[in-house]
Amino acid sequence: MKIFQTTGFLWLLLSSPVFTQVAIPANPQRFRTRPVGGSLSPLASVEPNQMESEKIRYVTHIVLYESRFWTNTEGKPLEGKLIAFEDLVAEAPKGAAEPEMPAPPPNPTVTRGGKIRLLVNQKAVEIALDRLSQSDREFIEQMKAALEKKAKADH
Numbered sequence: 001m002k003i004f005q006t007t008g009f010l011w012l013l014l015s016s017p018v019f020t021q022v023a024i025p026a027n028p029q030r031f032r033t034r035p036v037g038g039s040l041s042p043l044a045s046v047e048p049n050q051m052e053s054e055k056i057r058y059v060t061h062i063v064l065y066e067s068r069f070w071t072n073t074e075g076k077p078l079e080g081k082l083i084a085f086e087d088l089v090a091e092a093p094k095g096a097a098e099p100e101m102p103a104p105p106p107n108p109t110v111t112r113g114g115k116i117r118l119l120v121n122q123k124a125v126e127i128a129l130d131r132l133s134q135s136d137r138e139f140i141e142q143m144k145a146a147l148e149k150k151a152k153a154d155h
Contacts, residue, residue: 084108
């Protein structure tokens with residue numbers, strides 16, 4: 001009885017659709033190859049960019065306050081540096097020494113359009129003031145007042 005069960009199982013296994021071959025008709029119209037750079041339109045083509053920039057752009061953020069934890073209205077903390085909305089930008093040819101950066105503005109912009117700018121994980125992020133906790137908003141106002149006072153004293 002055991003031999004009949006084993007041969008029956010093997011017959012069932014070998015006759016399953018997994019072991020059968022299915023002929024798929026070729027469709028030469030569907031899979032045609034095109035030359036490299038060709039496209040559907042005879043007037044369009046893809047070419048490599050010939051005008052690579054020969055200059056390197058250096059961007060420096062103006063840090064107004066070192067890294068601290070900012071808290072949003074839900075109580076979630078976010079670590080970041082307070083940076084100004086202005087950036088210092090300089091360009092230099094490839095392979096040349098790093099250029100000298102221009103001087104920062106005397107009165108950098110702390111808030112713009114009801115937002116501040118933080119440097120989080122080396123990326124500039126804008127955050128709305130109304131999303132920050134009351135203590136952080138007061139801190140921002142103190143920073144603005146201190147920077148304005150310093151700018152007036154320098155003139």
